[in-house]
Amino acid sequence: MTVDPDSTADAGASDRPGISRRGLFLGTAGGAVAGALLGGGGGYAIGHTVAQDDSDSALEYPFYTGLHQSGIDTPPQRYSMFMSFDMADGTTRSDLQVLLARWSASIAQLMKGLPVGQVQPNRTDAVAGDTGEALDLGPSGLTVTLGLGPGIFDSRFGLSAKRPTHLRDLPTLPSDNLTAATTGGDLGLQACADDPQVAYHAIRDLARMARGTATTHWTVMGFGRASAGPAQKTPRNLMGFKDGTRNISTPEDYAKFVWTDDDQAWMHGGSYQVVRKIQMNIEIWDADGVHDQQSVFGRTKTEGAPLSGHLEHDTPDFAKTKGGVPVISPTAHIALAAHENNGGIKILRRGYNYTDGLDQYAQLDAGLLFVAYMNNPKNFITLQTKLGASDRLNEYISHIGSALFAVPPAPKAGGYIGEKLFS
């Protein structure tokens, strides 16, 4: 999508508070872009592309809400980049404090579509403050969500008394196949945007800012959303199935399952973020007949209907049998994950499809960057204990990376993420 810098600039000042300016954009600049391209003789193909592309480079979310960090209940953007960091040896409490403050201010800049320093410094001998590749791309709906890993609350920074109630390393779960290179981290950043370069730029410049204080540990770039937000068409994971049909969407469920309220006072309005890198055996899955694939998930492939019903949003009927056999197998993915079968618990899923190219066997190396938010990680542990033990999907997937972060609430203007930890 071509960006019209003028529309970005116009939109910047007036209506900041997180309202999509999609209507405005499509009505004016978007139309102009389409018209210009059509006029250039690109006729059918280009006109078609523009019509299909509803992303909005001027879409902007606010950072200083004083409430929840964005990137949790924000409708999932199209692209994502996650990176985990470790605090460098010998760093102190004040190093951590300065990093969180610099990151917060910079995230606020980036979410406005602004650089984090001079791209072309006035002094010719200077290095640039901002690396520049997102200049003029607009905010593109960028959100950056900052999480604190369990390590932040060990003895290093004098913060052990402030440890979030439920923050400890995840236990080893059934079918875990984790490697150290993609597990854990003291700090986590997830950038999501409708332009992949905007998401990449955010992580790159924040990582650059952290050098000397925190070292990079692992990263995953997500190229397509794999969980639905409210009012979004349910997207598909790389197995070709709709993902997130029964995701959390109501304010009541957010309050009950996502936002913390019985935790440390400084965490009020925060959440916990579970990140899992789930590799898929793509070629093996592709060789599986569609009937078997459907029984693995418990849903039909095209419509995404539970096998007990006809439409995507039909409530699955796990008791329904045919010839004495359950229509949805008890070891189908949706049966094991359903809140009906787990004492009512739910988690907010907000994952992305990823690819790492080809593996050492020349097979597609790809899968799901599973990201989920909840007010108590034990909900994930409960679900994954069950899924890891019996899910029929386990034949086709492998959990190779994992991390858990406490996600503090968003600051108000003049503050920074985690500020209350230091008071």
Next chain:
Amino acid sequence: MSPAKNVRSLAIVATIAAAAFALAGCASTTTADTASSSSAATQIAVTLNGGSQDTCELSATTAKAGPVTFTVTNKTSTAITEVELLSADRIIGEKENLAPGLSPVKFTVTLGGGNYQVYCPGAVKEMQTLVVSGQEAAAPKGGVTGLLKQGTDGYAKYVSGVLSNMTTAVANLNTAVQSGDVAQAKTEYALARPYYERIESDVDGFALPGFKATDNAGNLDYLIDMRASNLDPVVGWHGFHAIERDLWQGGAITDSTKQLSTELVSNVAKLNTLAAKLTYKPEDLANGAASLLEEVQTEKIKGEEEDFSHLDLIDFAANVEGAQQAFAFLEPGMKKIDPDLTKQVNTQFANVTTLLDKYKDPTAPGGYVTYTAALKATDAATLSQAVQALQDPLSKIAEKVATAQ
């Protein structure tokens, strides 16, 4: 050695015009309040705010000559992360890493009469004038210029010392090669390598007289230090690494090896002659140090420099040592310009050298263990992150010392 380096012009030193305090074309404003002055230092509050535009407000734009303390508070600005006090474009005081929510930070400078600028990059009004009344400061060049000049002079002596040692070491290598002693030649090779790597960024831009800058046949760096990965087929392979290939891969000294060695002695002599004419500006030292660390990242950590002998850690240590020397000569001046950054660079140098110490092997020629594929697989990421953490603050020095003249 990296291809396509800029060719450094010889013996051209810009004479820096003596900095004058009064800036032409900069109207002085005297309407604002005069700073509050306690018995000790005059106090000026610098307040940063965000919103639709980021602003940098001074509590006063005039002050009396003498010590002035600036207290910088970032209330809500996300665009402004640093504040500098300038005198005719020289940085004389500054604070970085400013962000909303952090405690206010202070810096104190002693100012003579004249006009100064408070520079807040990212603010809607980036440059503001501070008028100081009273006696002018003794000499605008102050201590910093003198300290930096001493530094560049000292560094020039360091470079000629390294070159002279390199001449001896290459002669020793040549003696071993001409005598056909492979084992001795390998030892002498390891001993000769570090010298060039310490000063490479200063001497890698020489074109021999009569050659075009683009002709590798006249590029001394190509002739001395070219690796297999960037060979120019027209010119062929010369220098250290061609000898390395014969000694380690071939395991034999041939007539061609002897020819390469003779050539190397001659090219190092030419390098000596040309390098004797070099003069340095402070930013040359800073840029040179940064460029040596770039060499570490792009060649040594990947094990591409010493493809046959795996002596990469010797070169790594030499690059770091060269960078540290260049910085050390700037340090007295840098301490005055930006003590925080100076401390940061020193801390990161200490981290890198501590890390390198783990690989020391006093029994090995050159003093370091060989950089095997296995060692690279386990340790390269840690080494790279440590060097990167040094490279970042180090890369900020050039602008500081360049503006300080």
